[in-house]
Amino acid sequence: MKKQNILEELETLAKKIEYYDRLYYMEDSPSISDAEYDKLRLRNAELEKQYPDLIRENSPSRRVGSKITSKFSKVEHKIPMLSLGNAFSKDDVQAFIDKTRRFLNVDNSYELEIIAEPKIDGLSATIIYEKGKLVLGATRGDGKQGENITENINTISSIPQSLVGNFPDILEIRGEIFMKNSEFDLLNSIREKNFLPTFSNPRNAAAGSVRQLDFKVTKSRNLEFFAYGWGNISNSIGSSLIDIRNNIKKYGFNVNEPFKLCKNIDDMISFYEDVYRDRPNLDYDIDGIVYKLNNTNLYDRLGTTEHSPRYAISHKFPAEKGLSKLKSVSFQVGRTGAITPVAEINAVTIGGVRIKRASLHNKDEIARLGIKIGDTISIQRAGDVIPQIINFVPKMRPSNAIDIEFPEYCPCCKSKLYRDDGDAIIRCMNSHNCEMQLKGQLIHFVSRNAFNIDGLGEKQIIDLYDLNIIKKPSDIFVLTESFADDLRNKILALPGWGKLSMSNLINSINKSKTQYLDKLLYGLGIRHLGQGTSKLIAKNFKDPSAFVNIINNLHLTTNQNDFEEELKSINGVGYKVINALLDYFDKNKEEFNKLISYLTIQNFPNNDQNHFLSGKKMVFTGRFENLSRNEIKIKAENIGAIISSQISSKTDFLVVGSDPGSKLKKAKELNIKIINEVEFLGYF
Numbered sequence: 059m060k061k062q063n064i065l066e067e068l069e070t071l072a073k074k075i076e077y078y079d080r081l082y083y084m085e086d087s088p089s090i091s092d093a094e095y096d097k098l099r100l101r102n103a104e105l106e107k108q109y110p111d112l113i114r115e116n117s118p119s120r121r122v123g124s125k126i127t128s129k130f131s132k133v134e135h136k137i138p139m140l141s142l143g144n145a146f147s148k149d150d151v152q153a154f155i156d157k158t159r160r161f162l163n164v165d166n167s168y169e170l171e172i173i174a175e176p177k178i179d180g181l182s183a184t185i186i187y188e189k190g191k192l193v194l195g196a197t198r199g200d201g202k203q204g205e206n207i208t209e210n211i212n213t214i215s216s217i218p219q220s221l222v223g224n225f226p227d228i229l230e231i232r233g234e235i236f237m238k239n240s241e242f243d244l245l246n247s248i249r250e251k252n253f254l255p256t257f258s259n260p261r262n263a264a265a266g267s268v269r270q271l272d273f274k275v276t277k278s279r280n281l282e283f284f285a286y287g288w289g290n291i292s293n294s295i296g297s298s299l300i301d302i303r304n305n306i307k308k309y310g311f312n313v314n315e316p317f318k319l320c321k322n323i324d325d326m327i328s329f330y331e332d333v334y335r336d337r338p339n340l341d342y343d344i345d346g347i348v349y350k351l352n353n354t355n356l357y358d359r360l361g362t363t364e365h366s367p368r369y370a371i372s373h374k375f376p377a378e379k380g381l382s383k384l385k386s387v388s389f390q391v392g393r394t395g396a397i398t399p400v401a402e403i404n405a406v407t408i409g410g411v412r413i414k415r416a417s418l419h420n421k422d423e424i425a426r427l428g429i430k431i432g433d434t435i436s437i438q439r440a441g442d443v444i445p446q447i448i449n450f451v452p453k454m455r456p457s458n459a460i461d462i463e464f465p466e467y468c469p470c471c472k473s474k475l476y477r478d479d480g481d482a483i484i485r486c487m488n489s490h491n492c493e494m495q496l497k498g499q500l501i502h503f504v505s506r507n508a509f510n511i512d513g514l515g516e517k518q519i520i521d522l523y524d525l526n527i528i529k530k531p532s533d534i535f536v537l538t539e540s541f542a543d544d545l546r547n548k549i550l551a552l553p554g555w556g557k558l559s560m561s562n563l564i565n566s567i568n569k570s571k572t573q574y575l576d577k578l579l580y581g582l583g584i585r586h587l588g589q590g591t592s593k594l595i596a597k598n599f600k601d602p603s604a605f606v607n608i609i610n611n612l613h614l615t616t617n618q619n620d621f622e623e624e625l626k627s628i629n630g631v632g633y634k635v636i637n638a639l640l641d642y643f644d645k646n647k648e649e650f651n652k653l654i655s656y657l658t659i660q661n662f663p664n665n666d667q668n669h670f671l672s673g674k675k676m677v678f679t680g681r682f683e684n685l686s687r688n689e690i691k692i693k694a695e696n697i698g699a700i701i702s703s704q705i706s707s708k709t710d711f712l713v714v715g716s717d718p719g720s721k722l723k724k725a726k727e728l729n730i731k732i733i734n735e736v737e738f739l740g741y742f
């Protein structure tokens with residue numbers, strides 16, 4: 059090939075890749091498949107390898123796309139930005155009300171006032187005002203940390219730059235940024251005329267528009283904002299939600315309309331139905347109704363779960379449906395060996411999203427549906443939920459429809475598959491050698507809620523695994539060693555990697571070496587150890603190095619017994635978890651030790667180090683008068699106390715209600731401090 063031709067091809071490739079990167083990373087609107095994109099990058103790498111003297115100054119191989127996303131600086135949310143639990147039926151809504159009453163220890167005669175309002179399908183944002191002036195706007199991000207988008211927020215006309223009236227010195231307002239349907243249609247028609255790819259739905263368009271590096275682009279997109287809540291505030295802004303809604307309006311915001319003050323479930327459901335009926339007339343997308351308690355004094359009492367507050371729930375509108383054809387079924391091997399059948403279907407657009415695949419969950423689900431390959435199937439998609447196959451159309455079954463055969467051997471490593479009694483899941487048990495499991499475990503290890511290593515995503519892990527560079531978690535840390543030049547050079551030779559992305563990666567691996575015990579436990583991917591259980595265990599072992607020591611000496615029977623006893627005493631940790639932990643450390647001792655040698659394990663962060671009960675081990679027994687058991691436990695946990703289910707010599711306090719059981723006797727024998735409910739509440 060002539061030199062000039064190669065130069066031209068490299069230039070075209072650079073332009074194309076930059077263009078698709080921008081769509082993907084900044085507009086949240088990819089327009090080609092991953093495979094097509096990879097082809098471009100591969101071709102670029104091929105040419106550069108063959109003609110190193112022609113490598114462009116701004117070659118795509120010298121940067122990875124995701125770098126662009128980090129142009130926004132990070133913002134820690136003082137109060138986490140959570141999500142909402144979902145209800146899909148009247149029964150689910152009733153269950154929410156019952157649970158709330160049980161939590162508050164009140165019976166049916168206690169009237170719970172509920173505010174119902176539409177749930178806007180946009181993206182959440184938080185805006186901080188100091189002395190009435192807008193000082194910061196941020197995205198939700200992962201809920202704990204978002205991106206600073208103040209400049210862009212400043213261009214949204216329904217977000218006031220200065221507040222009006224009587225507002226607290228510090229006021230954080232939370233709400234939803236969205237794009238009206240009419241604006242969305244207009245934007246897409248202009249983009250079409252200019253041969254630009256269109257956005258798939260208003261939500262994506264809004265998301266792409268706020269994350270523009272050039273705030274003038276955001277301004278041109280005419281976004282809107284509804285305020286629905288608050289975060290950190292220096293003074294109260296009202297004691298009921300109605301009151302707060304009114305105040306927020308007075309400060310200069312739009313709040314969600316219409317809304318209704320409901321006194322019972324029938325009020326709630328009739329509002330839901332009214333709004334659902336009116337949905338087509340609205341100029342913005344709503345995907346359900348949010349119900350929230352009107353009495354905001356109860357919000358603290360109810361607290362939150364890991365993901366959502368207990369004072370609210372969203373009642374989703376029925377899922378959108380579409381018809382497609384089942385082309386084939388593939389079988390994926392997850393990181394725990396679970397085999398998931400995946401329906402490969404003819405691409406279909408449902409609710410603005412193109413769907414090519416749907417999970418069939420497990421063997422029983424295939425049998426329940428009774429579907430065959432070749433069937434016409436009905437698919438539904440509810441918001442962010444994975445698409446579901448609901449049924450097939452019997453009349454349309456072709457005569458040559460084929461039964462779905464569930465494999466007997468792992469599609470990856472070919473070992474025999476097993477199904478535990480009472481378990482719907484069929485598994486590959488070859489966790490140490492099955493490549494798909496090992497890759498899945500590594501992807502889990504680096505994921506956001508575990509080690510959170512920026513620059514190592516699914517694609518990179520797969521590439522580096524295939525090159526024999528990362529086969530197990532400890533290999534990741536080898537990359538930071540001074541002797542690992544060879545390995546780093548091998549990576550640098552891959553398409554998409556450059557000096558900068560490599561140095562960013564090494565920095566983020568180094569950063570992840572200081573890690574909390576719960577993230578380590580969760581990252582190891584031990585069965586039955588989710589984020590919650592990992593946290594419970596980490597909290598219980600006040601000194602993480604003691605935990606690591608125990609693990610290293612687990613071969614001594616006495617240690618194993620002590621360890622089991624200690625684990626058993628943790629409220630929420632059962633035998634399944636304990637067995638899984640012991641089994642894991644028995645089989646992975648060598649790798650664990652190697653991994654640990656790179657890490658500095660930190661103690662679990664205590665919510666309130668100064669509280670008298672912080673770090674104290676507490677056991678509760680008997681019936682309580684004022685608060686429900688659950689509420690008391692959560693109150694204690696919120697200030698950093700450790701809740702155990704059994705009395706042991708390590709227990710600091712037993713809190714007794716009426717009709718206590720054998721725990722009281724045992725506590726007396728062991729000389730443990732015993733307090734009653736009122737004394738306990740006195741500490742708050």
Ligand code: IVH
Nearest residue numbers: 140141142175176177178182234286314348
């Ligand atoms: S209340 C803890 N009210 O829905 C968050 N959220 O699926 C309390 N949303 O993250 C949220 N409209 O971004 C609330 N009227 C509304 C809402 C609303 C939309 C979003 C919000 C939240 C998400 C949860």
